[in-house]
Amino acid sequence: MNKHKDIIIIGGGAAGFFAAINIAEQHPELSVAILERGKEGLQKVKISGGGRCNVTHAEFIPSELVLNYPRGEKELLGPFHSFMTGDTIAWFEDRGVELKIEEDGRMFPVSNSSQTIINCFLNEAQKYNVEILYNHSVKSIKTRENDFSIETSQGILDCNKLLVATGSNPKIWKLLEDIGHTIVQPVPSLFTFDITDKRIKDIPGVVAKDVEIKVINTNLVSEGPLLITHVGMSAPAILKLSAFGAIELAELKYNFEIEINFTRLDVETCLEQLKDFKLGFAKKAIINSPQFDLPKRLWKQLILASNINEVERWADINKQQLESLASQLTKAKFSVTGKSTFKEEFVTAGGVDLKDVNFKTFESKRIPNLYFAGEVINVDAVTGGFNFQNAWTGAYIVSQNINR
Known part of the structure; x- marks a missing residue:
């Protein structure tokens, strides 16, 4: 028999963990699982900002913040009014991680180590019983009348709601294309x-x-x-x-x-x-x-x-x-x-077409109960913490809407 979860998140990166923690904290009665294809997650967090993790950028006006997104400027304006840089700072501070602003506006943990952010996520995930399934490479996504069936390298899992937060992943984009989404072909961005x-x-x-x-x-x-x-x-x-x-x-x-x-x-x-x-x-x-x-x-x-x-x-x-x-x-x-x-920070333009996403909820317009967060959609930013802010904002809005 297939294992069943209420909510499955494909992608053990920044957006995936952020969403999982927020969902599980608000709804402890729900079973939430993260599928990570590797033996450990949060690798992009680990190397970002030269190993210090450039968490966000000290820009506190939504209309100014969106100017840093070559793709997504118009679409992110509304979401940034819901969850913004100040909310990101407060979220981490509430969990014992203090951030600092550098001269150029970039924000890092005071510890100057990305491990601080990784530890925060792992501790919060454990606290709220988020199941992290490592070495679960996704092979197919099937949509059914009321749920989803996810075939992985370790077996099949079913879920009522699905969040895809895999970043720039051509394999996942192909699977999303197979179930009816338009994918903008990726090109290098930074x-x-x-x-x-x-x-x-x-x-x-x-x-x-x-x-x-x-x-x-x-x-x-x-x-x-x-x-x-x-x-x-x-x-x-x-x-x-x-x-x-x-x-x-x-x-x-x-x-x-x-x-x-x-x-x-x-x-x-x-x-x-x-x-x-x-x-x-x-x-x-x-x-x-x-x-x-x-x-x-x-x-x-x-x-x-x-x-x-x-x-x-x-x-x-x-x-x-x-x-x-x-x-x-x-x-x-x-x-x-x-x-x-640019360094190890490989960012691409491309992904799920912005026209396929409802930016009030980050839900697919084509498939009910399918959500997206982070760079899996055709949003990218200049360097300086902006790509992470897009991840936090999308993941938070998903967490607010996925259980309604």
Whole structure:
């Protein structure tokens, strides 16, 4: 005979545990089980934020928070009015986990360890008798008149209500497609740019604090810090472009040109300032007097790229060299030849079509009593704790509605 549970959650990650705990806490009479395909769950939680777990982001206005979601911006506005960053903070604090805000708005446990979040989930799951079934890889999902039948690698389980919280999982997407859902084909969303260019070849680790980047021949623009890496460029300015341009950049097969403004000034204003520096710093070597708050090593490379040699003083350079420098500072072009995964945080655009989901309840519009939470749906965010906030919000709303 098949084992029966009131509620089964496929996916032992952040959204799955969060939903399970909230359901079991409110309805101890219900049997709740999490199916996890591996021998341990919460692996994405473990590695997130460099092992510190970037729980959420200190943005407390729903209309501002949604701007960080290239896909899902419109759909998440209502849900964020129901469960928001402040609610996330309170939820963890009520369970003994204090969070802290870093300078860039990211929020982490005070312990600086993702294990704190994992321990919290495991303890709460045990407290409320949530059954965690490890090594239960799902092979099929069958819908019946009043319930579901889930075939796993360990046997068959039945349930009255089903929550899918598997994140970006092509195998589960295929099973959902088989029972009638539309799946938006996944493409990478958070990635760094591969660039081979002599201006950045020898300066990995250098950070320009505030740049503007455009993808040439598109409407894609972003701003923020830029990091030179061993293989190209990263940091928020690049990651925002990769998220908001996920589909467009995939269509370009990750071969395109970007234009970087290192000064955030237009070329004419930049040129006027350079002329002022020429007068003010006349006897100084240009290479030794970086301007516009640029790191010295980056400044040096832009100087050399402007046909100015290492010994030339401000007084020595001609109009053409000044114009060339203004162009390097405000319109530097770089060729992108590929992408690399951002740390271990592989995020995709794609998943269950947003039109298939009722965002008041996170229930399927196609199949009653089937719910979704987290990145299994076609929602993704820029880096900084926003993907987790989507998971917490969806999971909480599911927990409020799944038992009504």
